[in-house]
Amino acid sequence: MTDQTQSVDLSKMAEDNSTEGKSAGDERVRKVPAWKRLLHRPEFGAISGTVLVFVFFFITAGDSGMFASDGIMNWTTVSAQLGLIAISACLLMIAGEFDLSIGSMIGFAGMMMTIPAVYWGWPIWGAILFAFAGALFIGFLNGYIVVKTGLPSFIVSLAFLFMLRGLTIALSILFTNRTIVGGIDKYADGDWLAALFGGVIGKSLFVWFANIGLISSYDDGTPVVEGIPMVIVWCVFLAVVASWVLLRTKYGNWIFATGGDDKAARNVGVPVDKVKISLFMFTAFTATVYAACQVFEFGSASADRGVLKEFEAIIAVVIGGALLTGGYGSVIGACFGALIFGVVQMGIFFTGIDSDWFRVFLGAMLLIAVLFNNYIRKKVTEARH
Amino acid sequence: MSEFIIELKKVSRYFGSVIAIKDIDMKVKLGEVHCLLGDNGAGKSTLIKTLAGVHAPSDGQYLLEGKPVVFNSPVEALDAGIATVYQDLALVPLMSVTRNFFMGREITKGRGIFKRFDIETANQIAQKGMAEMGINVRDPSQAIGTMSGGERQCLAIARAIHFGAKVLILDEPTAALGVKQSANVLKVVAKAKARGLAVILITHNVHHAYPIADRFTLLNRGQSLGSFMKSEVSREDVLEMMAGGQELDELTAELEEFSRLDATA
Numbered sequence: 154m155t156d157q158t159q160s161v162d163l164s165k166m167a168e169d170n171s172t173e174g175k176s177a178g179d180e181r182v183r184k185v186p187a188w189k190r191l192l193h194r195p196e197f198g199a200i201s202g203t204v205l206v207f208v209f210f211f212i213t214a215g216d217s218g219m220f221a222s223d224g225i226m227n228w229t230t231v232s233a234q235l236g237l238i239a240i241s242a243c244l245l246m247i248a249g250e251f252d253l254s255i256g257s258m259i260g261f262a263g264m265m266m267t268i269p270a271v272y273w274g275w276p277i278w279g280a281i282l283f284a285f286a287g288a289l290f291i292g293f294l295n296g297y298i299v300v301k302t303g304l305p306s307f308i309v310s311l312a313f314l315f316m317l318r319g320l321t322i323a324l325s326i327l328f329t330n331r332t333i334v335g336g337i338d339k340y341a342d343g344d345w346l347a348a349l350f351g352g353v354i355g356k357s358l359f360v361w362f363a364n365i366g367l368i369s370s371y372d373d374g375t376p377v378v379e380g381i382p383m384v385i386v387w388c389v390f391l392a393v394v395a396s397w398v399l400l401r402t403k404y405g406n407w408i409f410a411t412g413g414d415d416k417a418a419r420n421v422g423v424p425v426d427k428v429k430i431s432l433f434m435f436t437a438f439t440a441t442v443y444a445a446c447q448v449f450e451f452g453s454a455s456a457d458r459g460v461l462k463e464f465e466a467i468i469a470v471v472i473g474g475a476l477l478t479g480g481y482g483s484v485i486g487a488c489f490g491a492l493i494f495g496v497v498q499m500g501i502f503f504t505g506i507d508s509d510w511f512r513v514f515l516g517a518m519l520l521i522a523v524l525f526n527n528y529i530r531k532k533v534t535e536a537r538h
Numbered sequence: 539m540s541e542f543i544i545e546l547k548k549v550s551r552y553f554g555s556v557i558a559i560k561d562i563d564m565k566v567k568l569g570e571v572h573c574l575l576g577d578n579g580a581g582k583s584t585l586i587k588t589l590a591g592v593h594a595p596s597d598g599q600y601l602l603e604g605k606p607v608v609f610n611s612p613v614e615a616l617d618a619g620i621a622t623v624y625q626d627l628a629l630v631p632l633m634s635v636t637r638n639f640f641m642g643r644e645i646t647k648g649r650g651i652f653k654r655f656d657i658e659t660a661n662q663i664a665q666k667g668m669a670e671m672g673i674n675v676r677d678p679s680q681a682i683g684t685m686s687g688g689e690r691q692c693l694a695i696a697r698a699i700h701f702g703a704k705v706l707i708l709d710e711p712t713a714a715l716g717v718k719q720s721a722n723v724l725k726v727v728a729k730a731k732a733r734g735l736a737v738i739l740i741t742h743n744v745h746h747a748y749p750i751a752d753r754f755t756l757l758n759r760g761q762s763l764g765s766f767m768k769s770e771v772s773r774e775d776v777l778e779m780m781a782g783g784q785e786l787d788e789l790t791a792e793l794e795e796f797s798r799l800d801a802t803a
Binding site for chain 2: 409413476
């Protein structure tokens with residue numbers, strides 16, 4: 154590249170043109186106040202929504218134990234589970250595609266690690282790796298079919314939603330004659346890979362918290378919250394990594410380009426197909442992490458795990474400011490979307506409101522988020538003349 | 539080394555039984571603006587897609603710097619220094635000036651897993667590149683959806699120039715633009731020429747083409763009516779040859795007829 158010589162030329166020519174350059178813009182560009190710029194961030198809606206939700210539950214459920222240590226851990230865990238799949242669904246949606254098979258993949262991946270471990274005597278780490286390999290392959294297949302056929306991913310992944318759910322039930326009955334396979338916990342003890350998904354970290358820290366009275370403890374002195382569940386660790390870790398990749402790397406630019414206009418992206422040499430396929434694999438990956446965390450928390454896999462999770466993930470992503478049409482969105486926003494989801498789901502339980510209202514709230518929230526996002530998009534792409 | 543950077547010899551392209559272009563000869567020189575003129579359906583699009591590596595010629599030879607080449611994809615042509623700015627510009631409205639500028643060719647810093655898009659440097663380069671084209675970008679992180687059509691056109695051209703294009707193919711750059719913006723884009727074309735690039739300008743607007751072009755190739759129904767230096771033809775000749783001249787004369791006559799009728803009514 155000849156950047157050096159070119160930039161010299163550029164500055165010389167820039168001087169030649171300084172007069173017309175100025176006349177083209179300055180006096181017609183309005184100064185935009187800082188708060189308005191903030192308003193144009195994709196995650197703004199989700200963050201302000203989160204604040205509202207917290208204020209609401211502080212007032213209505215402040216003394217119900219929702220904001221005690223175990224209460225906090227409760228809704229954080231629920232949010233983190235959803236956040237996990239929302240992160241990958243977000244990247245995929247920014248790239249202009251959907252994956253409706255995430256929920257079914259959670260059930261399928263759970264079975265892929267439980268059956269080999271419990272019925273075939275595989276070591277736990279082997280069963281987990283098998284589940285990840287299988288899930289990544291299915292994610293690849295999903296993405297490959299989408300890019301090669303040009304069919305909407307909505308249809309292709311909807312087909313996978315049914316196929317994977319059906320396979321989960323059929324295969325678990327075929328191999329084990331049941332749809333809930335338990336007993337994996339007794340093999341999981343001491344397995345290095347299982348420890349990454351089950352269990353908690355920071356145990357001694359929480360004992361110390363209990364000792365100094367920061368969190369309450371049971372009669373025998375053990376703290377009510379043992380530590381931070383691995384699912385939260387995974388969620389935070391993946392959120393940071395995914396956000397960094399999206400905003401700061403070449404690949405992240407490709408994700409925006411692919412979703413913004415895949416024809417344009419292709420014309421300038423962005424490997425659109427590879428980007429899409431890899432993101433379908435990433436959603437399968439996070440679904441498997443989700444499944445593993447659940448399997449090692451409950452000690453069992455169940456054929457109905459993850460039902461409707463794909464829609465919850467999409468809702469979280471949309472609340473987080475992503476456009477359904479692709480090209481715009483934020484991983485951090487999606488995480489806040491998941492947090493709103495978790496807080497409301499658990500908060501309604503704490504306030505004693507009939508939990509049926511949760512769905513009403515969810516639908517309304519989704520509608521408001523989409524309206525708000527459309528408004529933002531119009532602002533962002535508004536032509537100046 | 540040949541005098542011409544690009545030379546087409548009897549290039550044809552068929553799509554099944556359809557003959558899109560037939561036996562086209564064309565020569566493009568560095569530092570020249572080569573205008574490709576033709577009415578709708580004359581085969582301009584097929585010809586530039588052949589030049590840009592989207593289609594391989596069905597027949598005939600494509601010479602780059604005197605050597606025959608076959609491009610299997612637009613990326614290969616781009617790597618050889620042939621950059622095409624399509625009508626849709628290959629820009630993404632929701633992305634920022636900088637992200638568009640470097641789309642597909644992001645500059646990076648850092649190593650291994652910390653290798654990242656060098657946004658600060660990219661911002662500076664994009665801003666400079668745009669300034670050179672006479673456009674002041676106040677904030678390179680603004681979405682280009684907020685920019686005017688002419689500014690976007692200039693961004694696409696600036697991008698091609700920055701990435702070392704030797705041949706710049708512009709597909710109807712002034713088609714959707716107002717008078718002033720068209721003039722700006724044509725100025726940018728002149729600047730590209732002054733820097734020694736070969737510019738292939740596709741248009742059906744002779745009034746845009748004539749002042750800036752050094753050489754014309756006229757297409758009609760998939761065939762070339764020949765290439766001419768500017769000194770050899772007048773604006774009227776060119777218009778005439780585009781098979782538009784006669785129709786336009788008729789139109790003028792008809793319009794006069796209408797206004798006469800209006801006046802008497």
